[in-house]
Amino acid sequence: MSKKNKVDGKYESISEEQANIEVENEQDEAVNEEGAESLEAQLKHDLTNEKDKFLRLFAEFENYKKRTSKERMDLFKTAGQEVIVSLLPVLDDFERALKELAKSDDKEMFKGVELINGKLRETLKSKGMEEDGTKQGDTFDAEIHDAITQIPAPNKKLKGKIIDVVERGYKLGDRIIRHPKVVVGN
DSSP states (O other): OHHHHHHHHHHHHHHHHHHHHHHHHHHHHHHHHHHHHHHHHHHHHHHHHHHHHHHHHHHHHHHHHHHHHHHHHHHHHTTTHHHHHHHHHHHHHHHHHHHHHHHSSOHHHHHHHHHHHHHHHHHHHHTTEEEOOOOTTOBOOTTTOEEEEEEOOSSGGGTTBEEEEEEOOEEETTEEEEOOEEEEEO
16 A cells, blocks of 8 residues: 555656646746747837838838939930030120120121021020020019129119120029020119
8 A cells, every 4th residue: 555655656756746747837938928928019019110121211212213213314305515615705706706796887797697606506506505584674683683783774674774785694404504695773
């Protein structure tokens, strides 16, 4: 009997140990479930942060592509700006020559110079150059016009307005490459 008791005792002690182990396992599982829930919450939070970072990075890249594309288009539009700006004095000389030739009796020379002037202007216009539309009687704007001088206005309507355009202004695309030089009424 003693052996059986011993054996029974072993069984009894093993079953108590198993019971203790099972209780501990249940507690560990409960802790693991809480840990799994907090781990799952942490992973969801990390995933949300990574998605946000990705979307921001993607948006920044899209903005970069648009900006560089726009800069590139602007560069193509204004690529010949230096050449066009250097030709503006030639246009001014043509304008003065036409005024003087209009006074002379040689109409054939006037027509020839006028044709050359027109061809030059059309070529520059095809490259994107436009003449500024400033004319006498327009309101003076310091951001657009260069005032050479101010003179007393011939009448009250011309006070603060442009009395004379000394040198024409030009634009290349949306950019002003030369401001018109004007005389303003005071």
